[in-house]
Amino acid sequence: MDKTKIAKARPYILLLPALTLAFLFAYRPFFRTIVNSLYNLSIIGKRLSFVGFDNYSRLFGSGSFQDSLSNTLRFTLYFVPTNLIICLGAAMLANRKGKLASLNQIFMFLPMAVAMSSSMMLFKMMFNPSIGIMNSLLKADIQWFNDPKAAMLLLVIAGVWLDIGFDFLLLVSALRNVPTSLIEVARIEGANPWQLFISLQLPLIAPTLLFVLITSIKDAMLISAPVLLLTEGGPFRSTQTLVYQMYLEGFKSGNYALGSAIATVVFILTFAIMLLLLRFEQRRVYYQ
Amino acid sequence: MKKLVPIAATILSLVVVFPILYAISASFFSFSDFTSIPARLFPADPTLTNYTRAFAGTHLARFLANSLITATLGTIIRMAISIGSAYVFAFYTFKGKNLLFVILIATMLLPSDALLIENYITIRTLALTDTYLGIISTSLLAPVHLFLLRQYFRMVSREYREAAIIEGCSDARFLMTLLIPISQSVIITLTLQSFTSIFNDYLWPLLVTNNVSMRTVQVGITMLGFSENLDYGPQFAAITLLMTPILIAFILLNKNIKESVSTRFTGR
Numbered sequence: 001m002d003k004t005k006i007a008k009a010r011p012y013i014l015l016l017p018a019l020t021l022a023f024l025f026a027y028r029p030f031f032r033t034i035v036n037s038l039y040n041l042s043i044i045g046k047r048l049s050f051v052g053f054d055n056y057s058r059l060f061g062s063g064s065f066q067d068s069l070s071n072t073l074r075f076t077l078y079f080v081p082t083n084l085i086i087c088l089g090a091a092m093l094a095n096r097k098g099k100l101a102s103l104n105q106i107f108m109f110l111p112m113a114v115a116m117s118s119s120m121m122l123f124k125m126m127f128n129p130s131i132g133i134m135n136s137l138l139k140a141d142i143q144w145f146n147d148p149k150a151a152m153l154l155l156v157i158a159g160v161w162l163d164i165g166f167d168f169l170l171l172v173s174a175l176r177n178v179p180t181s182l183i184e185v186a187r188i189e190g191a192n193p194w195q196l197f198i199s200l201q202l203p204l205i206a207p208t209l210l211f212v213l214i215t216s217i218k219d220a221m222l223i224s225a226p227v228l229l230l231t232e233g234g235p236f237r238s239t240q241t242l243v244y245q246m247y248l249e250g251f252k253s254g255n256y257a258l259g260s261a262i263a264t265v266v267f268i269l270t271f272a273i274m275l276l277l278l279r280f281e282q283r284r285v286y287y288q
Numbered sequence: 289m290k291k292l293v294p295i296a297a298t299i300l301s302l303v304v305v306f307p308i309l310y311a312i313s314a315s316f317f318s319f320s321d322f323t324s325i326p327a328r329l330f331p332a333d334p335t336l337t338n339y340t341r342a343f344a345g346t347h348l349a350r351f352l353a354n355s356l357i358t359a360t361l362g363t364i365i366r367m368a369i370s371i372g373s374a375y376v377f378a379f380y381t382f383k384g385k386n387l388l389f390v391i392l393i394a395t396m397l398l399p400s401d402a403l404l405i406e407n408y409i410t411i412r413t414l415a416l417t418d419t420y421l422g423i424i425s426t427s428l429l430a431p432v433h434l435f436l437l438r439q440y441f442r443m444v445s446r447e448y449r450e451a452a453i454i455e456g457c458s459d460a461r462f463l464m465t466l467l468i469p470i471s472q473s474v475i476i477t478l479t480l481q482s483f484t485s486i487f488n489d490y491l492w493p494l495l496v497t498n499n500v501s502m503r504t505v506q507v508g509i510t511m512l513g514f515s516e517n518l519d520y521g522p523q524f525a526a527i528t529l530l531m532t533p534i535l536i537a538f539i540l541l542n543k544n545i546k547e548s549v550s551t552r553f554t555g556r
Contacts, residue, residue, distance in 0.1 A: 228491075
């Protein structure tokens with residue numbers, strides 16, 4: 001009797017570590033963040049009093065949050081298409097056979113091997129306006145950290161560099177999976193490279209392209225650590241993003257309630273975008 | 289037109305790899321190489337002083353040790369939990385199996401960056417700040433690993449396992465002598481991926497460590513204090529030192545990496 005009971009309990013016992021972690025570091029913080037955004041919190045995170053949507057009205061009324069929201073959306077708007085075009089272009093160019101092509105491919109995915117914080121330190125030194133290498137290579141005097149437009153551009157460049165390795169690999173392997181027999185037939189029929197791309201390759205790599213699109217939108221909406229390392233939100237808050245402001249409120253000002261409200265806004269935005277894209281996917285993308 | 293493609297590809301790939309090559313070159317610069325006009329791409333007189341300076345008087349060695357310890361420990365626990373849970377989902381039948389699976393996999397959808405504040409409060413309440421366990425705590429559950437391993441384990445038929453169990457083979461032995469060896473390739477890929485991702489993590493280790501001696505290297509490397517004084521040499525040296533082993537691994541394993549990406553996302 002006892003033995004069968006133990007045998008029945010066995011799978012649950014084996015799953016206990018994973019379930020505990022999921023509860024402790026995913027679901028509990030998720031729900032607590034949402035609930036806490038409706039409270040006044042002490043500096044150690046204890047609930048003091050229920051304030052309803054006060055944190056949100058304070059948030060939406062503050063210039064700092066409006067900047068964060070518009071900067072995050074602007075960054076997403078600049079970054080996502082740039083990243084997609086560059087990665088797809090790189091994959092199209094490198095999708096060949098031979099030694100040189102293989103070297104091209106290795107170079108394109110190597111940025112993946114460099115850790116985010118190391119890469120951002122590299123960028124910070126290379127883009128230093130006075131002694132960095134970039135301004136002298138470009139023969140320009142761009143104030144990368146003092147000019148709001150240049151700082152946003154720098155953040156987009158850094159974002160693309162951080163993502164290119166993985167996105168390139170995904171797209172190049174999708175392109176390689178397009179059957180060569182189909183391409184041959186299209187060529188014999190007289191299709192030019194552009195027609196080949198639009199009517200044959202593009203529909204066949206669409207699922208991968210959609211995956212890259214979704215992950216890059218998600219990455220863009222959540223960008224924070226590169227901001228912290230590269231621009232610290234400046235100049236004049238022009239690169240302060242939502243999650244970066246959440247970090248500032250939570251860890252620099254000890255304002256957990258406002259931080260939780262920002263985190264909740266981030267949850268809603270990311271979920272909304274994913275739902276939208278999934279609906280779009282059901283209608284437009286043809287599967288293999 | 290035919291020749292244009294390789295040329296364009298080469299130019300683009302050189303632009304992409306430029307920061308890496310420049311960092312390696314600049315790690316051998318002398319102080320004056322950084323300020324010379326026009327700017328230099330290669331050192332005038334290669335020197336190793338940047339490397340000695342990166343270690344002397346900094347905690348870089350300690351940071352590295354911390355990262356190696358947390359990445360190793362984190363990877364072992366993460367793989368053990370992933371393999372164990374995947375095994376249960378692949379071979380056991382029990383009430384609520386599908387629900388529990390969905391509960392674990394759905395954690396993928398919660399953006400971990402937005403959970404930072406609450407997770408930090410949890411770790412502080414458990415008095416785990418400035419500990420190795422605190423640093424690895426949020427990386428121990430890997431839903432993607434769990435999902436992929438379950439797929440692999442399912443290739444072995446259930447009857448096969450039941451027969452082995454009736455013959456007196458324990459779950460642990462079945463895992464060790466049969467299941468893990470046949471899933472070797474996916475386990476190696478996931479182990480490497482876990483190690484690099486924990487080793488390279490930045491924001492979470494930054495938040496849960498206040499004590500300098502507990503910092504991981506990716507956090508510590510941003511606080512060496514050289515670049516703030518425009519003393520770039522030692523900073524480039526530290527970065528080069530840190531990225532070189534991973535660069536070499538990526539170049540050597542480039543075929544495996546390409547394959548694992550294509551199997552993971554196209555399902556072939």
